Amino acid sequence: MLTEVPAYGVGGTVLIVGAVWLLRRFALKSAALRSTLWRVALLTLWLLPAAVLVRGLLPVEPVTIHLPIAAPTAAETPPPPGTPQSGAGVPRAPAGSPMAAASRPGTNLLGALPLLWAAGSLVGLQLILRDLASGRRTVKRATALGEGPLFGVVTALTQRLGLIRVPRVAQSPDATMPAVFGMARPVLLVPAGFGLASPGAEAVLAHELAHIRRHDFLVQLAARITLALLWWHPAAWLV
Secondary structure (H helix, E strand, C coil): CHHHHHHHHHHHHHHHHHHHHHHHHHCCCCHHHHHHHHHHHHHHHHHHHHHHHHHHHCCCCCCCCCCCCCCCCCCCCCCCCCCCCCCCCCCCCCCCCHHHHHHCCCHHHHHHHHHHHHHHHHHHHHHHHHHHHHHHHHHHHCEECCCCHHHHHHHHHHHHHCCCCCCEEEEECCCCCCEEECCCCCEEEEECCCCCCCCCHHHHHHHHHHHHHCCHHHHHHHHHHHHHHCCCCHHHHCC
């Protein structure tokens, strides 16, 4: 299956670059349409290797090819027994031994590829865990807003957007702009001093609540995990 990896990389890159071209060419203004397009691109990155894996697991019917066997020439005729041969007496490693495999060019490089992939993936996953822990600490230090004009506007926008329940709203001195953190119980974080008098405050809050409705936090987390595991794929950096 390693021989199909370059084709998978080229195919995935072409699809993701096509998605970027569509976004820039038609200047899609709909956030929902842009989100859907990126989700399709993200799903494609996983469907292509899955297809390669399934193809490798499927049984392959053996094909028998009958070729005519030509008579050996004088140069190919084995010498009579007892005739000294060049290289005689030099021990050779069995065909299936590790020494024989290591003597083939490129074998050591292919053997190091899984270790290189694992090292890069571990670094990417560690960065994700670090950012998640940092977000949790920010939420714990934030001050919950369970009442007041700001919470009332969030409640009204929640009903307008069709959300099932009102998310938690908290004010954090660490936040520089409104943002959403969490999946099961999302929290809408607003900076200290943010209020309804801020320019475009209601539009900003509606934008963040739309992220909750589309489950964008989960999609972004999946995109980061994809980048951590497929960091060698050029298209993973575009999602």
